[in-house]
Amino acid sequence: GSSFCDSKCGVRCSKAGYQERCLKYCGICCEKCHCVPSGTYGNKDECPCYRDLKNSKGNPKCP
Incomplete structure (x- = not known):
């Protein structure tokens, strides 16, 4: 991935299980x-x- 996405997703996912x-x-x-x-x-x-964005089951794909 790009450094933009890596840093943004690092924050987004910092508390994810x-x-x-x-x-x-x-x-x-x-x-x-x-x-x-x-x-x-x-x-x-x-x-x-x-x-x-949805996954194949129609649920939200993005965390």
């Missing part, structure tokens, strides 16, 4: 959307692309 998984999906979403919401959770309206 599953660090590896959080960083993986955050990284995928960041590469696609070039945006990661601020804070460790919520604030997804800052990044509509990130907010609206």
Whole structure:
């Protein structure tokens, strides 16, 4: 990933229970959307692309 995504996702996932998984999906979403919401959770309206990405089950993909 890019250093932008790495640093943003590091903050985003700093309190995640599953660090590896959080960083993986955050990284995928960041590469696609070039945006990661601020804070460790919520604030997804800052990044509509990130907010609206869904996984194959139709659940939100991005942490």
